[in-house]
Amino acid sequence: xxxxxxxxxxxxxxxxxxxxxxxxxxxxxxxxxxxxxxxxxxxxxxxxxxxxxxxxxxxxxxxxxxxxxxxxxxxxxxxxxxxxxxxxxxxxxxxxxxxxxxxxxxxxxxxxxxxxxxxxxxxxxxxxxxxxxxxxxxxxxxxxxxxxxxxxxxxxxxxxxxxxxxxxxxxxxxxxxxxxxxxxxxxxxxxxxxxxxxxxxxxxxxxxxxxxxxxxxxxxxxxxxxxxxxxxxxxxxxxxxxxxxxxxxxxxxxxxxxxxxxxxxxxxxxxxxxxxxxxxxxxxxxxxxxxxxxxxxxxxxxxxxxxxxxxxxxxxxxxxxxxxxxxxxxxxxxxxxxxxxxxxxxxxxxxxxxxxxxxxxxxxxxxxxxxxxxxxxxxx
Numbered sequence: 001x002x003x004x005x006x007x008x009x010x011x012x013x014x015x016x017x018x019x020x021x022x023x024x025x026x027x028x029x030x031x032x033x034x035x036x037x038x039x040x041x042x043x044x045x046x047x048x049x050x051x052x053x054x055x056x057x058x059x060x061x062x063x064x065x066x067x068x069x070x071x072x073x074x075x076x077x078x079x080x081x082x083x084x085x086x087x088x089x090x091x092x093x094x095x096x097x098x099x100x101x102x103x104x105x106x107x108x109x110x111x112x113x114x115x116x117x118x119x120x121x122x123x124x125x126x127x128x129x130x131x132x133x134x135x136x137x138x139x140x141x142x143x144x145x146x147x148x149x150x151x152x153x154x155x156x157x158x159x160x161x162x163x164x165x166x167x168x169x170x171x172x173x174x175x176x177x178x179x180x181x182x183x184x185x186x187x188x189x190x191x192x193x194x195x196x197x198x199x200x201x202x203x204x205x206x207x208x209x210x211x212x213x214x215x216x217x218x219x220x221x222x223x224x225x226x227x228x229x230x231x232x233x234x235x236x237x238x239x240x241x242x243x244x245x246x247x248x249x250x251x252x253x254x255x256x257x258x259x260x261x262x263x264x265x266x267x268x269x270x271x272x273x274x275x276x277x278x279x280x281x282x283x284x285x286x287x288x289x290x291x292x293x294x295x296x297x298x299x300x301x302x303x304x305x306x307x308x309x310x311x312x313x314x315x316x317x318x319x320x321x322x323x324x325x326x327x328x329x330x331x332x333x334x335x336x337x338x339x340x341x342x343x344x345x346x347x348x349x350x351x352x353x354x355x356x357x358x359x360x361x362x363x364x365x366x367x368x369x370x371x372x373x374x375x376x377x378x379x380x
Contacts, residue, residue, distance in 0.1 A: 006226045012352060013225060016308040017218055023050070024214040028207045044203050048278050049322065051210035053315050055275040058217045060298045060314035061307055062267035065224050067296065068305030069233065070260050071240030076165030077268050078292035079172050080140035082282070084269025086176075087139055089189035089282040090123060091132035092200075096193050109191070110184045120182045129196060136273040137266045144265030145258060152254035152261075157243070166289050173287035188283025195277050206278070213274045217311070220267050224307055227260070236260055297340045303352025312351055 007014050027042055027050060034041040059081050066072045098105040102112040106119055125131040147168060151161060179185035198205045227233050238246045239253050247253045276282045285291075294317075302313020317336070324332045347354055 001226070003222060006222055006229060010225060010308075012306060012308040012355065013221065016311055017221065020214055020218055024211055027210065031203065031207060044206050047203075047206050047210050051206070051213045051278045052275060053318050054210070054213035054217050055271045055278070056298070056318050057311040057314040058213070058220050058271040058274075059268050059295060060302070060310035061217070061220050061224055062264040062271065063295045064299045064304060064307055064310035065227070065267075066261055066264045067299060068307075068310075069228050069240060070236045070257060071243075072257065072261065073159075073162045073296065074165045074261075074264075075162045075289065075292045075296065076167075076169040077264070077295055078289070079169035079287055080144060080265040080268035081272040081275070081291075082172070082176075082284075082286035083140045083143065084136045084272030085276040085282040085286060086183060086189070086272075087126075087132055087135040087269070088273035088276045089192075090126040090135075090183075091129060092192040092195060092277060093189050094123070094127040095195065096191065099193055100191070108184075108189070110187065110189075111182070114179055116182075122182070133273070136269050140265040140269035140272075141262050144262045148258040148261040149254075152257040155254075166292065169287050169292055170289050173284050173289070176284040176287060184283070186284060188281055188285075189276075190281040190283075192277060192280055200277055200280070209274065209278050213278070216270055216274055220270070221307060221311070224267075227263070228307070232256065232259075294336070297336065299350075300340060301343050301350055303350030306350070306352040309350050309352030316351075 007017070027047055030040055030042040031044060031047055036043070059077065062080075063074060063077050066074050066077075093108045096108065100109040100112075102109050104112050107116060111119070126135070147165075151164060156164060175181055176183050176188075177186050183189070192200055194200055195205065195209075198208070200206075228236070235246065235251060235256055239251075239256060243253055272282075272286075298313040298317050299310045300313070301317060302311065303309025317339075321332060321336070324335060328335075343350060
């Protein structure tokens, strides 16, 4: 199946991918070719900020896959995002070598400070990029598989499952705050130097991470669109709408739930891995339950069960957060809550649903699906 087949009938997704392609090409060109004083010049810090937004968008797509199409309101996807980020952070810490504050080629600075004498066994292998990338996907995926297998086999659903996912991320928050866990405690992992031999402070590296984030977002979107358009996707929607009936006709509902939940966690882990080298730090605060709740708000505002709406919501909300936390830092959270309430009351299908509403108002020619001209008498 080609990409064209996967995106067939998905006008919103095609538009989103086209805009993403244009931005991915334009941003590096405007950053590298135009001088700093030019009005169209995009500074490097803006490239990094846009790259961070793209990682959030990939995370939102992962949440929309399980909430919009499977009906699982996960309030713990921030945990999978953070685990992927920690896996990348461990690799970046191992790349520092003897360039740290204490000059220890084997132990990260925080371990030297805490009087550790040897590297913990779970840090082995993170000096290799391929191993770190494997852990970025394996650790969140394995946790989601184990959690999902136990929860879905017990037929835990609804608000109880949401509470369990939030309890999971809170438990990880408390665990990673402890210094003896070996992940930097409350300070986390930071002071990264380079990735794959390239300095993280170099403009070219920042652009490379931005492009990698855009490619990952496009690939993640296409993969999710492929899933929802397949037989598996139709079954997941049936589970969302009528789980008991789907189970009655012979489908092993828990297997489908575990598969989709695990895949979504892997996407969240990849997003976290791309996020960390761009922001330069990963700490236990990323496990905060409020972060996972905020993900749901992104998807709700953008449009649940659309995928491209989740991308739109993530980018718009985080751009607004960047702007308004500078203008009114004490009121931003109240504005975010009010926005969520207003969307829930007046735009239950989000911004993407509003676009679809206007599209339905246009008369269409049944032969090709394009808007048909309206004659003087009002008939198309």
